[in-house]
């Protein structure tokens with residue numbers, strides 16, 4: 001199997017009950033395939049660590065996935081993040097990540113506890129990225145972050161990243177384009193206060209606060225002391241349209257049902273799902289990769305401090 005196929009299989013193994021997430025994250029990882037991460041490396045907004053673990057080729061046993069760690073789905077429809085729970089099942093690592101990340105940082109301690117269980121991070125720090133970062137100047141050679149668009153002021157947080165980065169360091173970030181919110185299938189209907197749109201949205205629209213054009217991002221980077229050394233786009237209008245519903249409203253029930261299965265049965269059904277649906281997802285990923293980029297709505301930037 002080629003690398004893209006392996007990346008997809010690894011994400012499907014972790015996110016099988018939300019294939020739209022597996023497709024999105026596979027496309028993220030493919031974007032980053034040629035990046036040479038220099039250490040010390042900071043994963044800023046690392047979440048539960050499952051993305052970075054899989055990005056760096058880590059694999060877990062087939063009986064583990066991010067849903068097996070969810071003990072209750074009852075607050076899903078009151079808008080809670082069901083991944084943000086205290087009790088969780090530790091992953092059984094079948095292949096260690098190819099790289100160890102020096103520091104992972106997030107503001108949620110239960111996500112940090114999960115991140116610890118992947119054995120990926122040397123150190124995990126609880127910190128709100130809207131505040132001064134808890135590191136000295138010139139601490140890191142690389143910073144990866146997929147959270148700037150959630151933060152209050154991306155210029156403040158990017159300036160902090162600039163401060164803690166070494167002179168020849170690099171920052172790798174994902175940020176949405178202005179088009180992103182319009183591609184959410186419910187976006188226009190949120191304005192007309194449609195109930196179906198609110199149920200599907202679950203706060204996505206408000207959480208993703210900063211969506212800008214390439215020119216606007218460029219200005220933000222420049223104000224924060226950065227220049228762009230690499231730029232690419234991914235995630236088409238199609239993908240965001242189906243992702244904006246996906247299996248989301250069904251997922252609490254699917255998770256609850258799956259968590260009632262014994263390990264063998266869960267593994268059998270999951271394996272079958274991954275194998276039977278792989279050709280569909282793989283072909284869709286190839287289609288995304290070969291489609292014209294004008295409708296892509298996420299940017300990946302590699303930034304370096306201005307000389």
Ligand SMILES: C[S@@+](CC[C@H](N)C(=O)[O-])C[C@H]1O[C@@H](n2cnc3c(N)ncnc32)[C@H](O)[C@@H]1O
Nearest residue numbers: 045046047051106107127128129130146147150
């Ligand atoms: C989109 S997720 C990305 C997680 C992971 N890096 C990935 O790519 O899958 C954003 C993460 O940023 C964290 N986050 C959001 N706001 C934050 C803040 N103010 N300070 C630190 N972390 C924050 C969230 O808890 C979440 O884990």
